[in-house]
């Protein structure tokens with residue numbers, strides 16, 4: 451009997467170990483290199499490349515399946531101009547194939563960064579191919595949430611725990627039976643148990659289970675782990691509205707206007723370049739075209755109704771005007787200050803870096819998580835361009851003064867700029 455409990459002890463210990471390793475393994479996988487690669491790819495490459503489609507540059511999925519020399523690719527991505535200048539045959543070939551359009555150079559990317567990007571692109575392309583092979587279409591444009599442990603990881607973890615629990619239950623049962631058999635053989639089985647029947651027997655079994663300290667500990671541990679991970683994920687995702695896509699009063703298609711027709715974002719969201727808010731265009735902007743375009747569409751008639759415009763008489767009736775109530779999608783809490791012009795004009799970021807492929811969206815959804823972590827991570831990774839920026843020229847002056855041991859006034863630090871004291 452001793453040996454049974456010994457075996458049981460060893461077994462529970464290994465199950466515990468397996469469960470722990472499974473947990474660690476899964477979490478390590480979730481934050482693997484492809485994730486880093488994805489972030490870099492989205493930040494630096496999506497303006498010219500798609501994985502499955504030719505844009506300014508080649509579709510990277512097929513391209514990277516064809517071109518497997520990573521050493522060459524790393525050199526290409528870090529500084530393609532150097533390769534072309536050195537008359538590298540491959541580089542010159544692709545350069546000519548794409549009508550000598552030039553790709554940006556990325557000297558700031560390390561070899562590891564580029565490898566991460568390559569890993570991500572290849573993995574993404576492979577998943578897409580696999581999905582196609584299975585006949586399942588990719589879900590329409592919705593971004594995969596890339597933050598935190600995924601649902602699969604949690605499900606898998608949960609599965610491992612349940613499985614371990616079942617195995618332990620079954621084994622405990624087997625041990626109990628074997629113990630009873632042994633006792634019976636020794637003629638020491640207490641007659642009470644036999645007469646009391648199966649119900650009491652089961653109860654007694656449960657009681658015995660409850661007394662098994664290792665088992666109780668294990669169950670408690672599993673429970674705590676499961677509850678803990680659930681709480682962790684729920685807390686992280688509280689107030690994160692990534693993917694939020696409300697129903698708008700007019701189904702305004704960005705893919706048509708900003709994509710197919712290539713109307714510049716600035717045409718409608720001019721605020722983004724000169725102020726804090728990007729602003730939503732007034733319906734009069736729409737009328738520049740829709741006075742004559744698609745005049746029969748019921749969606750366009752919603753514009754007419756809101757403006758009190760009569761397409762027959764082509765007259766406006768201001769008494770019938772009512773505001774268009776667009777539902778706000780991106781919304782930071784009031785205590786966080788975000789300024790568009792600072793990012794679009796000064797830092798020169800593309801709208802798509804933060805808002806994703808808007809030009810392909812039928813209806814806009816929130817692409818980025820808009821969490822503080824998201825802001826901070828980009829601030830840590832993005833280099834600031836000091837050239838031609840009065841603010842930084844000023845900082846340079848302050849720096850030089852300090853270096854020479856001269857005093858620096860509050861005025862030099864921006865203390866006479868109106869915006870520092872006035873809202």
Ligand code: HEC
Pocket residue numbers: 490491494495496497498499506507508510513517523526527530540541544545546548549550551552553554556567
């Ligand atoms: C400004 C647009 C632009 C950006 C940004 C850009 N590329 Fe390119 N890329 C191109 C063009 C155009 C080509 C085709 C070759 C040429 O004309 O120079 C190309 C070619 C490539 C190739 C094919 C090289 C070969 O020989 O097979 C790879 C790989 C590549 N790009 C990766 C990247 C990665 C990774 C990034 C982001 C870090 C990136 N590109 C960012 C425009 C761009």
Ligand code: HEC
Pocket residue numbers: 698702704707708713714715716717718719730731776777778779780781801802805808809813814
């Ligand atoms: C013809 C006008 C027009 C153009 C061009 C246009 N937009 Fe819009 N945009 C709108 C309107 C109207 C809305 C509000 C309705 C909606 O959310 O779909 C909007 C909403 C948005 C939103 C969501 C706002 C919110 O509530 O959080 C974002 C982000 C956005 N646009 C980005 C862009 C970007 C980036 C481009 C350029 C690639 C662009 N838009 C081009 C008219 C335009």
Ligand code: HEC
Pocket residue numbers: 700701702703706707713718731732733735736737738739740743744747748749750753
């Ligand atoms: C520069 C011209 C232009 C501007 C500005 C413009 N649109 Fe359009 N819009 C078009 C054209 C052209 C089409 C038709 C595309 C097609 O289907 O051939 C269209 C199509 C649409 C459609 C789809 C109609 C349907 O039934 O298929 C909607 C909805 C729409 N626009 C709403 C708006 C709104 C709202 C605004 C203002 C925020 C706006 N548009 C501004 C040119 C414009």
Ligand code: HEC
Pocket residue numbers: 715716719722723726727728729730780781782783788790793794799800801802803804805820
């Ligand atoms: C650095 C990231 C970033 C970039 C780049 C960026 N946006 Fe935004 N955008 C945001 C955030 C964050 C919000 C939410 C702001 C808030 O709630 O105060 C937002 C909100 C918006 C809104 C909703 C209305 C508003 O003004 O708050 C529109 C429309 C919009 N952006 C359009 C654009 C356009 C067009 C561009 C490119 C010219 C652009 N954005 C570039 C991060 C960005």
Ligand code: HEC
Pocket residue numbers: 782786787788789792793796797799803804820821824825826828829832833834835
């Ligand atoms: C895609 C990258 C990116 C994201 C995302 C981003 N920022 Fe920035 N942000 C920048 C860059 C680059 C600068 C520096 C601009 C400059 O002055 O050259 C900057 C500057 C700023 C500044 C001015 C700092 C100073 O000392 O002048 C503030 C404030 C700011 N960001 C707030 C935010 C907030 C809030 C968010 C999240 C809602 C955010 N940013 C998201 C790239 C980003």
Ligand code: HEC
Pocket residue numbers: 865866867868869870871872
């Ligand atoms: C160091 C902080 C500071 C700076 C910088 C500053 N102001 Fe002021 N300003 C104030 C204070 C404080 C008051 C209120 C004084 C009072 O009520 O007597 C004020 C008052 C004003 C008023 C009068 C408002 C009223 O209702 O009487 C105006 C207008 C004004 N400022 C404009 C500006 C402009 C324009 C700039 C940039 C050139 C600027 N300020 C820079 C601190 C500042």
